Each structure stands twice: as structure tokens, then as C-alpha cells.
Amino acid sequence: MNEVDTPAVEVAEPETVEAPEAAPAPEVVAEVETEPTAEVVAEPQTSVDPNKLSALLDELGEIPDKPSEALLENINERSIKNLPASVKGLFKHLVAAERHRVSQREAELEKRAAEIEKRFDEIKEQNRTVIRNRAQLNKVLLDPKFQEYLKAAEMPEEEMKDPLSPEGLEQRIKKEVAQRMKEFQQPITDSARKAQQLARYQDFVADNPEMLDTDFKTEVRDLMKIRRDSGTPVTLEDAHALVKGKRIQAEQEKNRVRDRLKRNESNRNISRTTVSSVKDSGDPVPKWVTEKGYNGVRGQSARIQYLRDNPAALKKLRAQQKQRR
Known part of the structure; x- marks a missing residue:
């Protein structure tokens, strides 16, 4: 009997003292410390359930489509101060959400504006590159040696040798090539000239911002037309100076x-x-x-x-x- 009773006592002691106390303790700590803290910290950081927010706003009654000053006539600082904390919380949430939305929209607009400005600068630089390339090509085409070669296109038929002879055949080949090159050169030359004029005008406008004003620019253009029609044309620079001086005198008077x-x-x-x-x-x-x-x-x-x-x-x-x- 002693051999049987002794093991029973030894087994009973760890079951009643050690095992029951060790097991519940971690469970209680986990429930008290982790769950409430998770709810308190995560709640402000997560977005509000749209259904819940919609239900709260429904309790306000009919909401107008546009802001109305009439809604604020009977509200003062004391009215807001006396509101329940829960209602203040709702208003704070709505104001914060609107501020956040506006801030995001402003950031998007600023980013878009920066992208547009960058693209505009890129296009301007590409435009300058095209103008420079056209001017360079036009410079090559206007080379005296090349122009001398193009004169073959104007050689009359009667001055050429017998078309069946080697010399006559070569002359006609050169004339045909020169005519094709002349046809190829003409639009490039015209385009380059216009591009250079446009580039000079853009540089002039950049140095004289008055030209950005529509009325001022129209006055300059009209003056140039009048002087051209009267047989005494003026340059853009001179017309600008005359109009600007006239306006300064008028302002002084x-x-x-x-x-x-x-x-x-x-x-x-x-x-x-x-x-x-x-x-x-x-x-x-x-x-x-x-x-x-x-x-x-x-x-x-x-x-x-x-x-x-x-x-x-x-x-x-x-x-x-x-x-x-």
C-alpha cells in the first residue's frame, strides 16, 4: 500500500500547484495587454467603414448639394463647444478627410504642372534643335560649290553637245541630277528661312515681354503694315521701340x-x-x-x-x- 500511495502523492502535487498556475497566467496577460492596445492604435490609422460613415451622415437629415451660409446662421462658438464628444469626433473626421483630399489634389496638380512645364521645356529645346539642324542643312545647300553645281540645271539644250556622244550624255545626266537637287533644296531653304525668322522672333519676345500683351503686339503689327504699305518699312525692333516710346509718352502725359x-x-x-x-x-x-x-x-x-x-x-x-x- 505504501508503494502505491507514495506515487499518488507525488503526481498530485505537480498537478495542483505547478500546472494549473503556469497555464492560465499567459492566457490572461495576452487577453488584457494585446487586444485592447491593438484596437486603440489601429483605429485612427485605418479608414472608416463607408457604410458606418454613411449611416452616421444619414442621421443628419437631408444634406444640400452645395454649401449654404444659411446653415451657419444660428451656430456660434458656444454651440460647437457644447456638442457631445462623439459629434465633435465626427466633425473632426470629416474636416480632416476634406483637408487630406484637398492636400492630395493640390499635390497632384503641382506634380502635373511640373510635368507639363518640363515637357514644354523639352519641346522648346527640340524645336531649337530642329531649327539649328535646318539652318545647318541650308548652309550646306547654299555652299558656293554646290550652287555652282546646280547651275547645270539651267543649261539650255542648244548649248549641249550631241546627245549620242559621251560628253552630251554626261551633260544631260548632270542637268537632270541638278534639277532634282534644286527641287529638293527649295522647300528646305524656305523652311529654314522661316524657322530662323521664327527663332529670332521668339528670342525677341523673350527679351521684350511687352510683346506677350495682345494689344501691344497688335499695335506693333499694325505699325509695320502701315509703314510697309507706305513704302517706308520698319523692322520689328524699330516698330517695338516706336510703340513702346509712344506708350511711355502717353502714360507720362x-x-x-x-x-x-x-x-x-x-x-x-x-x-x-x-x-x-x-x-x-x-x-x-x-x-x-x-x-x-x-x-x-x-x-x-x-x-x-x-x-x-x-x-x-x-x-x-x-x-x-x-x-x-
Whole structure:
């Protein structure tokens, strides 16, 4: 019996003391520490369920398609302050979402604008390259040696040797080739000339931003047409200088007229003030004499000096004094 009882006691001790205490402990810690923290941290970072947000907004009632100031008439800071925390949370979420959307849209627009500007610069550079290549090719085609070769296209038939002879056959071959080369050269030369003119115009506009103004550019173009029709043509640079100078003179004259009108208005105001002060008080000495000063002095000294310099005012003052007596 002792051999049987002893193992039973030894087995019972680890089951009741060690095993039950070790197993539940990790389970309790895992439930308390990990699950709530996962919900608190992950909730602000994840997007709100669209169905839940739609249900919340439905409780606000009918929402207008466009913003309305009438909705804010009866709302003030105190109204917002007294809102429940849950409603404030909803509003904060909506405001943050709208700010985020606007920020993303602005970033997209800025990126798109940068891409367009970069592409525009690339096209401008490609355009300059094409113009340079055309000018270089045109330079080759206008080489004196090449032009001398093209003269064979203009050789009359009667000046050529017998077409059955080797010399005559060679002359006709050269004439045919020269004619083809001349036909090939002409459009390239015309295109290169136009491209060079366009390049010079673009450079001129870049150096003179007034040409970006439609009215200014039209005025320059009209002046060039008038001068060309009258037999005294002017260059683009000269026409630009004439129009710009004319506009500067017109602006200066406008400023002079405006300044003159301001001075006249100021003088009229002073005259009205002087007459008004005399009429209101009956005093022959205007109020501005004592208030603003006369000959560098103010107050009674200014009044005395004014009467000395204006005998008519002094005479009127003495007459008033006699009447008072």
C-alpha cells in the first residue's frame, strides 16, 4: 500500500500547484495587454467603414448639394463647444478627410504642372534643335560649290553637245541630277528661312515681354503694315521701340494731367475751407491762420501777422469792434 500511495502523492502535487498556475497566467496577460492596445492604435490609422460613415451622415437629415451660409446662421462658438464628444469626433473626421483630399489634389496638380512645364521645356529645346539642324542643312545647300553645281540645271539644250556622244550624255545626266537637287533644296531653304525668322522672333519676345500683351503686339503689327504699305518699312525692333516710346509718352502725359487735377482739386478745397471759415465765424481772419499757422507762427501771433499783411481784413475787424461798442 505504501508503494502505491507514495506515487499518488507525488503526481498530485505537480498537478495542483505547478500546472494549473503556469497555464492560465499567459492566457490572461495576452487577453488584457494585446487586444485592447491593438484596437486603440489601429483605429485612427485605418479608414472608416463607408457604410458606418454613411449611416452616421444619414442621421443628419437631408444634406444640400452645395454649401449654404444659411446653415451657419444660428451656430456660434458656444454651440460647437457644447456638442457631445462623439459629434465633435465626427466633425473632426470629416474636416480632416476634406483637408487630406484637398492636400492630395493640390499635390497632384503641382506634380502635373511640373510635368507639363518640363515637357514644354523639352519641346522648346527640340524645336531649337530642329531649327539649328535646318539652318545647318541650308548652309550646306547654299555652299558656293554646290550652287555652282546646280547651275547645270539651267543649261539650255542648244548649248549641249550631241546627245549620242559621251560628253552630251554626261551633260544631260548632270542637268537632270541638278534639277532634282534644286527641287529638293527649295522647300528646305524656305523652311529654314522661316524657322530662323521664327527663332529670332521668339528670342525677341523673350527679351521684350511687352510683346506677350495682345494689344501691344497688335499695335506693333499694325505699325509695320502701315509703314510697309507706305513704302517706308520698319523692322520689328524699330516698330517695338516706336510703340513702346509712344506708350511711355502717353502714360507720362496721363500722370501729368492726373497730378494737375489733384492740385486743382486741392486748391479748390482750400478755397472752400477759407470761405467757409470766414462765413461761419464772421471773423475777417480765417480759422486756418491760427490752426495751421501763418508765416511760420501759430495762434495769436499768426493772427496779428495776417492782419498786418491784409489791410482789408484789419479794416473789417476794426469796424466790427466799433459796432460792438
